[in-house]
Amino acid sequence: MHESSIFSQVTRPIDIGSKPLPNRLFLAPMAGLGHIAFRHLVADFGGFGLLFTGMCSARAVPQENPKISSVFSFRKEELDHTVCQIFGSTQEDMAKAAQRIEAEGFFGVDLNFGCSVAGICKKGAGAALLRNPHQAARIVEAVRRAVSCPVFVKFRTGWQDMPTQPANLAALFERAGADALVFHPRLAPDRRTRPPKWELIGQVQNAVSIPVFGNGNIFDKEDAVNMLTQGPCQGISLGRMAVARPWIFAQWTGNLQESDSIYQETAARMAELMNQYFPQATALTLFKKFARYFCANFRFSHEIYKKMIRANNMKDIQANIDELLTPCPERLSRPSTHMFLG
Incomplete structure (x- = not known):
């Protein structure tokens, strides 16, 4: 397939749950980077399908004051195209946080099962939940029961190099009620020390009927095409590249020219x-x-x-x-x- 035809797939509309989106290019959730000011900057340029907040503590979200919180803060104008990401280790904490997020009017809620930072994993949250897939699934089920908005799951390959594990996890999350998956094909201990295995993204997409969005080491359009070729999926989640060039969504989906x-x-x-x-x-x-x-x-x-x-x-x-x-x-x-x- 021609390069332009491959890339054009991610510029097509898609529904997540029952909610329509203009394209399949997402701003990835990034701790310390995906805050209200940066999302406002990206929104000024436009061209994205969805924005994601930085990582919010599920235990804190129900009591957070958006006027003073540096993490759980948002503009009313962005809520219909923004997903709030939360981390936590219990069904109760995650479900209560999701209810607050839905009540505020966010497009959806994203469950972080991918963060491998030691401080998060020690709490039994983030990628630590990939060591206990059934607890992760119980969290997805609890959140699904608690809200009607779209539920996303962000996850990694796991903790050990087991080729079938990502697809098995994806199927588990779909059965638990997830509407979409964002998959980063690296092991949790790797952080950024090894390149992501893009081919695993296609295996994850083949294992489920819900949309999968690939993430990891996409620094230009050629990378995006290579990822979609090696690991065909429904869309792309851009992280660090979007911080380097906040106009990248507008550039890739419209006529914006760099100057x-x-x-x-x-x-x-x-x-x-x-x-x-x-x-x-x-x-x-x-x-x-x-x-x-x-x-x-x-x-x-x-x-x-x-x-x-x-x-x-x-x-x-x-x-x-x-x-x-x-x-x-x-x-x-x-x-x-x-x-x-x-």
Whole structure:
């Protein structure tokens, strides 16, 4: 099949549960990166099918105040195209959180069975649940009973290299009531140390009748086509690449053309939105996380990044953006993935 024909599959509409979406390109949930300010930035460009929040604690969500929470905060305008991701270890916590999420008006709820950070796994949450698939399934069942909105499950390959396990997990989650799956084909202990096995995505999709969205190491359209060829599935979930180029959804689904000015304008807009939504110290911390990925676009990425984050406040950040990105530094056709691994 021709490359353009393969990629055109993800620009077609799809229904999740009974809810329609304009395309099959998702912003992946990312801790510390997928916050309200970044989602607002991506929404300004458009072109996506769904946005996902960062990871929220299921135990905290029922009591969270969106006006002061740095994680469970949102704009009313984004709710109909945003999924809230939660982590937890018990049916009760996850079901109660899902009910709050549905009551707020989110498109759906995403159950995190993929995070392999030690602090999350020690609580029996995230990827730790892949060691206990039946408990994971009980959580999906409890959430399915608690809400009528779409239920997503984000998961990894597991903890051991067992080729049939991802497909078995997928079938288990579908039987438990999941409406869609987002699959990252790496083992939990790998983090980013080994390349994802894209061929497993196709095996997962073949094991279920619900849509599967592939995730992992997609840095340009060629990667997207290769993933869809090696592991045919219903769509793509973009993470770090969307942080590097927040306009990527609009570029891939529309007529947006990159220009030198888009880099300075986007960084400045990100700083402006950080100031709008967060206290100064939080804004500075979160901008520095964003900057590592954004600066990967440039030839001397590490030097530019170090200079950009040399700041005591957001006013310094804005001055650094203007100085470093006007005129635009030499750009890379593909962001430096060394920056992504830092």
